[in-house]
Amino acid sequence: MYGLTRLVLTDFRNYRSMHLTCDPRPVVLTGFNGAGKTNVLEAISFLSPGRGLRRAKLNEVTHRGEHEEQKKDFLRLWGVAGTLYSPQGTWDIGTALDVQDGKERRLVKIGGELLKSQNLLSDYIHVLWLTPQMDRLFQEGGTTRRRFLDRLVYSFDSAHASRVTRYEHYMRERGRLLKYGGTDSHWFEALEAKMSAEGVAICAARLQFIERLRQEKAWTLGIFPQAELALTGQMESWLMEYSALETEERFREALKSFRRQDRESGSASFGPHRSDFTATYREKNCEASFCSTGEQKALLISIVFATARLQSLQGTGVTLMLLDEIIAHLDEKRREALFEEILLLKIQAWMTGTDPELFKPFQKQVQHLRIENAMIYSAEN
Template structure:
């Protein structure tokens, strides 16, 4: 693709972040200039808490997947609040979220009015992240890789996030009905038809995203390795070259035949909840799970950077990128390449680490914040 064929970038950037009683960050206001944001400080100082705060400006449970009630500061009222001024393609919007004392679910406000976050926020703010826990993504259980992929899709496709949530609810409901004393067979059949339709829709959305992302990361150049991606599973094999309605009927029939086994297992033997994201190091044809720790980190960064490039290519909103312990497991060459990509790319990247030294190349080009037991000091 020629440069003049690339759509104008549509990045979103946090210009101002206000925190109140969030984790160990009691009351702070950060004003953020152009460029990356570097957080450094000892372990436990609050770096990941600050990254989590940014992730909470988007729909979902944030980078720790914690309950809202777990995010309040110790000794407070149990409530907390965040507000971000997000600069995007249509100007600056105020995004606020928080938990009121005694409540279980957090609220969202956009420019001063209450909103349904999944309906309105994806057009204003998106956040993508990598944490140290994901350094082992390729050797963990398939559920972790599915969650990683679904998070990438759901960040700019609110309908997909709702679809996966509905599928999970229906799957649990079917199990509960099957385990009842007198299962209502008509209702079970209705649930199975709905599950089959949702299953095919989820698999199709995953396949479409992975196909477009694979095209980006399979041709990457430079120190970050090329990656080949696919979604693999019994459902995906059924869908290969077949009309969606035929697959839905086949999945519903298989669910009906496996009711007794599914009841005992507490789930279903077929569906998108049993699929896996497969990653192959394209340069060595080695499964990612068998690569070194450093190579796996580089493969992950290739995927995430490829996703940002994919969104820019199609003219979609470019999300904020959060990289917790960004320099861990990266050699000097790849660290320099990562910083170069970050500086050249549209949007905003937040990076964290215990030491300043690994980020020396970003001096004068990034905002630096030192964290110390919940205190935040800036030195740009």
């Protein structure tokens, strides 16, 4: 079993300073609402690429004292650090806010070495999470669902995060060129060629992940629904019919032919940013968006745990699960199935809740911690 064995927070959310040591077993955090349980999960999520489980801006997570709230220009340099017990050994891992010449950036370190990109964290740690805000995933727009899918893909393809970052950069550059009336065809062609190469690679990685879930039959939570996943869009249709190179060519031609329309709309008409991720409740043959709220939550749990199971079998890096208030609305049988799966996976899951009694079936198999006013205490006795 692998996981975090030390977590240190400095000026992060409601924690001026916090130091926690634990072992790789699952961790249960209980306490009243507002005590800081979710903030601990968010801090851990910053040890992976991206903006964390709340998608917060870097300056939004900094700790502000009672009087500092009034100072709009006041900004503490927050940090999150820990020790990662992994298959490759023990690593010190950390991330922090840095400000130079008025510009904010995020620093990341592994073993004391500064990494060139936060995306390189995916070589060491994979963080999956479920929060109450995600319960409406299948009711919201495609952007949220694509982001959710990409987070799952990161667990198996550490280069995926970099591809998405580069694609979005090239798309913004093309958009600016269109907006300001650029006429240099060579400049457009260069950007569109890069968009096409990255876009096809993004779609291929997403499709490969979905196919892998289907083939590996990783759905093990018997009492939870199994999900049939699909990715729909023009890019996916092309990849089903043509080779990757032919799809790139079609994408380039589409971008070229839609320049005038894209100038007016301010966006690109084609690309992986237009694809949609869908799930179907397999046993009922019912699309998730038409399922009940409880069924949608159960589908989400099933998808994330299937991903975690595949990741544990792959055995590269450390997989952590952050489960915020996940059991509050589950019946007893589903809670027991969830606990059993966490223990079978031998993955360090960090779970939060307000009612310690709901976690009693775990007994001594997990670490129980209580949070009060940004202070953490052992609750095992």
